[in-house]
Amino acid sequence: MSHRINRTQRKVRVPSSSSKKGKKSKTAKPGEISCGIKACDGFSDKHLGGRSLSQENAIDTWGDGTYTVRKSRVRVCKTCYKTWKKDNKDDTSSHY
């Protein structure tokens, strides 16, 4: 006499890892206010480190007519501000 073993095979559930949630916390805000220096295509937004210079300051560094004036100020991007700062450092203590 032989016993028939009836084994019911259970289906093994393979957890599908198809629920990949690509969470990208990259929310770099694009610039809205373009840099006042015409030769530059940067942005002078505040959250991008933009600054505003007076027209005299802009003339000193870039020359007349090379920038756009906005409310009697020249909005420059972070890079341009650095350029201007570099150009104007130790201006008071310089002796020719």
Ligand SMILES: [Zn+2]
């Ligand atoms: Zn710029």
